[in-house]
Amino acid sequence: MTVPKAFFFDVFGTLVDWRTSIAREAEATLKPLGYALDWLAFADAWRGEYQSAMDEIRYKGRTFEKLDVLHRGNLEKILPRFKVSGVSEAQLRHLNLGWHRLDAWPDSAPGLTRLKRQSMVAPVSNGNISLMVALARRNGFPWDAILxxxxAHDFKPKPRVYLAACEALDLPPGECMMVAAHSSDLAQAAKNGLRTGHIARPNEHGPGKGEPAPTVPVDVAGANLVDLASKLGI
Amino acid sequence: MTVPKAFFFDVFGTLVDWRTSIAREAEATLKPLGYALDWLAFADAWRGEYQSAMDEIRYKGRTFEKLDVLHRGNLEKILPRFKVSGVSEAQLRHLNLGWHRLDAWPDSAPGLTRLKRQSMVAPVSNGNISLMVALARRNGFPWDAILxxxxAHDFKPKPRVYLAACEALDLPPGECMMVAAHSSDLAQAAKNGLRTGHIARPNEHGPGKGEPAPTVPVDVAGANLVDLASKLGI
Incomplete structure (x- = not known):
């Protein structure tokens, strides 16, 4: 297999461990206010509102908003569920920007750095530009561009998001590879003509709660990003 | 003065020497076809069509197109002027992508690397994303994002281009600094609330044909990008 000219990346779950990072961020903000919650459950609940918030924009005509804005709405939705109140605006803003302070899986930056030697690398995430920049600066992701x-002014898995990324780099979809730890993302990328690479994140949603292997046909699958690079001969 | 949270950069002329690079690219493509032109005059002529092509989009209702597309139209406009004909489509495409192979002024990458330690750095150029990525990969520009x-789907000096860059990074204009070797660009950035930094490129258009100093008020002026960083205490 020839090496793709560009690698596109899912980010939440694929390159960064959103779950334990958000649990830490929630604890850092809310524990000093006297709350003792199941912080991982809080992270799961916040992330649990992710798809339905994007669905409003993807399928129900709501004007495009950055993911930061959707995260804030989702946060305000779950706080009462955990009986949290009286959090100041500054604290809410800081907690919401916890998504800018997620930590990477250990192989992410080394894997990206290897792939970048031969090909372009860019996130094709539902996260907004400033969020992607913050994660890159924190974790050393050497992006060529933030796509x-x-x-695209829409969210994956809408075709426009995959295709806008290819168009931004002047590449036909077949010269681009979408890399993700989520088979659903890869299935949609493939439907739009992109090549696909799966990496295993078996603990994304907690121990044993992630994809250890793809459930759809992919062009390459790796145990992690460095392994995927090796399997492509990079 | 506090350090801006983001530095935005003009690219053509400010970070890269388009004139001698395009002269070299034109010679590399056209000399083997038997042409002996004044290659610097060819570069000047090609660049000379730059503003009027963008004006079609900025002010005359033409749908936004990437600069690569405008460069191609401009190339086809000037070739007859130099009595060049019979260039194959593949050669035209290669020559047009000469704008992706421009060389940087020697202080550009070291200066950007220094500024990036403290602040975000992004091009705010009229060039398209793929062109900016190619120049960055060739010259080691460590961009955080390509803006x-x-x-913006428009061209500087339209306000939208400056403001879209600030919005992408969630920053008010006053926390962003536009850096350019062109006073006209900086005057427009300032009008939109951005801070401004000038760097001298006295030979951009040939010996002595560039701006040795700003002709408008700016927040900081440097002999080059490393000097500008030093003047900001970075």
């Missing part, structure tokens, strides 16, 4: 939802 | 015309 994804804010360029 | 500019393709994000």
């Amino acid at each position: 994804g939802s804010e360029i | 500019g015309s393709e994000i």
